[in-house]
Amino acid sequence: MYSSPPPLKIGELIVARPFILAPMAGFTKSPFRSICLRLGAGLVFTELATAEGILRHGAPTMHYLETLPEETPVAAHIYGSKPESLAEAARVIESLGRFSLIDINCGCPVPKIMRRGGGAALMKNPEKIREIVKMVSQGTSLPITVKTRIGLSPKSINISEIARAVEDGGGKALFIHGRLASNRHNGPADWDMIARIKDEVSIPVIGNGGITTAEEALQAIKEYGVDGVMIGRAALGNPWIFAECLCRWTGKPFVPPTDRERFKVITEHLRELHNFMREEARIRRRPLSRAEGATCRHFYGHLVRYLSGHPGLSKFRKEIVQTTSIDELLKNTSRLLSPFNG
Secondary structure (H helix, E strand, O other): OOOOOOOHHHHHHHHOOEEEEOOOOOOHHHHHHHHHHOOOOOOOOOOOHHHHHHHHHHHHHHHHHOOOOOOOOEEEEEEOHHHHHHHHHHHHHHHOEEEEEEEEEOOOOOOOHOOOHHHHHHOOOOOEEEHHHHHHHHOOOOOOEEEEEEEEEEOEEOOOHHHHHHOOOOOEEEEEEEEEEOOOOOOOOHHHHHHHHHHHHOOOOEEEEOOHHHHHHHHHHHOOOOOOOEEEHHHHHOOOHHHHHHHHOOOOOOOOOOOOHHHHHHHHHHHHHHHHHHHHHHHHHOOOOHHHHHHHHEEEEEEEEHHHOOOHHHHHHHHHOOOOHHHHHHHHHHHHHHHHHO
């Protein structure tokens, strides 16, 4: 059963746990988010859901908004181009009683989303972003935040205007990916630019981009003065990075996971993912019998990262690709990790 989460004060949240799991399409499904929260992440985001799909109560879109009861705090991560649609979608999200905040994506560079006027396309018009944030904020009691980038291209770096628009519209925090939309995930993130925006607005600013270790996460907070840090690809296969960040943040020693602990998390992640994908198959009217194989294939991207650095992984990769049985995949993984010797 769900109970509505308590009102979230973002500033208080990130002071206590300033290390946040970045949303990543195809990876940050509910099972993985729950693991990251348990290990120390201060906040997680759903995968990107379209406001129009939420308004239609489309089953595939609403599935993106599924969470586990213990999964909190979690942000509903949505996109769209029409202020009215986004505001109405926010009311639907609030009625679900699962979410602590709603984040509006104004930085996704995927062409399909930009062609619809959402994501990074909104960066062309800061005034429209202000209008969206204001209308959505007025339509819900949940805090509204924005995730964006520093600009569309080298000739269109307007994050200052966007940041002021978010603040003027009533946004409660700003998540800034320090790369241009045109660069996607390539090249270094511009943390100096993120720091400049932190000085320009009074709302919390959380930086994102290029963080690969707990040491780098802490250094970003200390050096650039941001209120928090988003961790994306570095958390894949290593959700313990959040525990390490918190230990370093509070001055406590961090003990890396044993193989036994790693295997336990892999097992939990895989089995919960199977439950999630069985429901997805039902919604999309696909044979449930195929869900197990689809789960194994989907989990491949996670598993090779969980096992990174272990001897024999290169040989094991071939077995992973060919395995469509969860029990068989776990059996092979246990042999590689030797968890009961960890």
